[in-house]
Amino acid sequence: xxxxxxxxxxxxxxxxxxxxxxxxxxxxxxxxxxxxxxxxxxxxxxxxxxxxxxxxxxxxxxxxxxxxxxxxxxxxxxxxxxxxxxxxxxxxxxxxxxxxxxxxxxxxxxxxxxxxxxxxxxxxxxxxxxxxxxxxxxxxxxxxxxxxxxxxxxxxxxxxxxxxxxxxxxxxxxxxxxxxxxxxxxxxxxxxxxxxxxxxxxxxxxxxxxxxxxxxxxxxxxxxxxxxxxxxxxxxxxxxxxxxxxxxxxxxxxxxxxxxxxxxxxxxxx
Amino acid sequence: xxxxxxxxxxxxxxxxxxxxxxxxxxxxxxxxxxxxxxxxxxxxxxxxxxxxxxxxxxxxxxxxxxxxxxxxxxxxxxxxxxxxxxxxxxxxxxxxxxxxxxxxxxxxxxxxxxxxxxxxxxxxxxxxxxxxxxxxxxxxxxxxxxxxxxxxxxxxxxxxxxxxxxxxxxxxxxxxxxxxxxxxxxxxxxxxxxxxxxxxxxxxxxxxxxxxxxxxxxxxxxxxxxxxxxxxxxxxxxxxxxxxxxxxxxxxxxxxxxxxxxxxxxxxxx
Numbered sequence: 001x002x003x004x005x006x007x008x009x010x011x012x013x014x015x016x017x018x019x020x021x022x023x024x025x026x027x028x029x030x031x032x033x034x035x036x037x038x039x040x041x042x043x044x045x046x047x048x049x050x051x052x053x054x055x056x057x058x059x060x061x062x063x064x065x066x067x068x069x070x071x072x073x074x075x076x077x078x079x080x081x082x083x084x085x086x087x088x089x090x091x092x093x094x095x096x097x098x099x100x101x102x103x104x105x106x107x108x109x110x111x112x113x114x115x116x117x118x119x120x121x122x123x124x125x126x127x128x129x130x131x132x133x134x135x136x137x138x139x140x141x142x143x144x145x146x147x148x149x150x151x152x153x154x155x156x157x158x159x160x161x162x163x164x165x166x167x168x169x170x171x172x173x174x175x176x177x178x179x180x181x182x183x184x185x186x187x188x189x190x191x192x193x194x195x196x197x198x199x200x201x202x203x204x205x206x207x208x209x210x211x212x213x214x215x216x217x218x219x220x221x222x223x224x225x226x227x228x229x230x231x232x233x234x235x236x237x238x239x240x241x242x243x244x245x246x247x248x249x250x251x252x253x254x255x256x257x258x259x260x261x262x263x264x265x266x267x268x269x270x
Numbered sequence: 271x272x273x274x275x276x277x278x279x280x281x282x283x284x285x286x287x288x289x290x291x292x293x294x295x296x297x298x299x300x301x302x303x304x305x306x307x308x309x310x311x312x313x314x315x316x317x318x319x320x321x322x323x324x325x326x327x328x329x330x331x332x333x334x335x336x337x338x339x340x341x342x343x344x345x346x347x348x349x350x351x352x353x354x355x356x357x358x359x360x361x362x363x364x365x366x367x368x369x370x371x372x373x374x375x376x377x378x379x380x381x382x383x384x385x386x387x388x389x390x391x392x393x394x395x396x397x398x399x400x401x402x403x404x405x406x407x408x409x410x411x412x413x414x415x416x417x418x419x420x421x422x423x424x425x426x427x428x429x430x431x432x433x434x435x436x437x438x439x440x441x442x443x444x445x446x447x448x449x450x451x452x453x454x455x456x457x458x459x460x461x462x463x464x465x466x467x468x469x470x471x472x473x474x475x476x477x478x479x480x481x482x483x484x485x486x487x488x489x490x491x492x493x494x495x496x497x498x499x500x501x502x503x504x505x506x507x508x509x510x511x512x513x514x515x516x517x518x519x520x521x522x523x524x525x526x527x528x529x530x531x532x533x534x535x536x537x538x539x540x
Contacts, residue, residue: 025376068372068379074387075352078345101369101396102338103423105297109338117344126371126396128418130425148398153373155400158446162439164432169439176428 005121005144006186006211008093009235012061020265021062023241024049024084026069030246032253042076049084052245055258059265062093062237085118093121099148101126101133108136115140122146124191127173131180138180138187144211145188147177152193152216174203178210189213194222197230204232211235224267240264275391275414276456276481278363279505282331290535291332293511294319296339300516302523312346319354322515325528329535332363332507355388363391369418371396371403378406385410392416394461397443401450408450408457414481415458417447419473422463422486444473448480459483464492467500474502481505494537510534
């Protein structure tokens with residue numbers, strides 16, 4: 001890590017005309033059957049992810065690794081994740097999608113694991129426990145920590161839209177998180193779902209320079225052009241997982257994934 | 271798991287006159303130096319936790335395993351955790367302190383990992399992503415899922431005390447989480463810090479039957495008698511970590527831990 005997350009993101013966007021982040025959510029039930037017949041589940045996950053990375057990397061500026069699917073592999077999970085991570089080309093960004101959130105002392109151990117041991121460029125965290133649960137992550141100046149603000153799932157409405165003093169909770173969260181990174185600019189970003197472009201435009205207006213990690217384009221329903229318009233000219237990563245990963249369940253899965261990745265990249269670039 | 275979490279908790283409380291949960295937060299910097307000289311860090315963590323469990327188990331009804339400290343061990347982390355888990359006597363409850371929180375599909379993989387693979391009785395989760403992020407956990411009828419409501423850290427004030435429609439956010443969270451478990455009673459509990467006994471008493475009045483996991487007694491400053499009074503007659507687990515684990519950094523660490531565990535158990539029983 002010689003450059004910061006933001007510098008790298010900016011360089012990649014210019015070079016590849018892409019803001020596409022491919023989300024690696026290897027759900028064995030959706031993976032090609034021929035891989036599961038040939039390998040153990042852990043090995044199938046590894047081969048699946050590595051082949052997806054090999055074919056989609058020309059179109060992606062980042063890969064987001066969803067920890068749930070690797071932890072579900074049991075003891076082999078960390079080794080499989082490490083192998084998948086190693087197969088991501090050096091010039092491409094990596095995001096540990098782990099949604100961490102704990103008191104300061106524990107948070108510093110999670111940060112150490114993700115940034116020092118696994119050497120991710122970036123991580124997702126939950127804001128509910130407040131400032132001291134985020135600072136141990138923000139202390140790594142070359143990384144970026146994306147706090148959940150407005151998530152794309154149905155349950156995202158349960159608390160995030162509650163009115164707190166005339167604004168929704170997610171706005172309060174976003175402003176506070178951004179302020180906590182004021183002394184280390186670029187180290188804090190926000191997760192803002194593609195399914196609510198009004199909220200996204202609202203946040204972008206308030207926080208023009210904060211990086212947004214935007215899930216929910218594709219399978220979850222957000223449209224590329226609306227999202228690009230709402231996210232404005234600030235730093236963005238648009239994540240797509242299932243529509244790319246599971247574009248085909250046949251022998252051609254990696255080729256089809258690349259086709260969808262390219263189409264998504266082009267749509268986002270319009 | 272032949273009985274539910276709540277039945278087991280109730281039985282243990284009657285049998286052992288204890289509500290003590292010992293939190294396993296094995297921070298190598300605070301662990302006895304002789305262990306770190308003799309073993310690798312991973313092995314030292316394993317030996318440390320297993321010896322603490324051996325001496326404190328007469329006084330405890332549960333052990334809470336903090337995932338941060340095991341993940342920080344890298345590839346060996348899961349194996350060390352599995353070994354520590356195995357050393358906990360069968361009759362005692364276990365809590366995966368992992369503070370999970372993700373969209374439904376990912377959450378179901380986290381739930382599977384924690385409840386089916388690792389066979390924990392219980393888990394902690396973050397509520398920020400709402401109902402669909404919790405339901406995959408609540409679907410396991412014999413377990414209990416503790417959602418963060420009012421946490422004991424300083425940052426707990428940043429969002430949890432925000433006013434939403436005349437009540438603090440943590441109350442809104444607590445009531446919604448409890449309602450989501452209405453069809454599977456006993457499967458949802460709340461994390462309520464010992465550092466704010468007023469909030470605790472407030473929540474107990476509203477939710478007399480919901481299990482509370484209460485951290486923050488001991489090192490973080492909450493007093494045992496105030497906490498027992500505020501938590502009322504509903505199901506509780508009072509967690510103490512550092513004051514027991516690091517009672518001594520010498521050869522007698524496990525013995526001293528047992529002494530503090532016994533004192534804490536007795537104070538909580540007064």
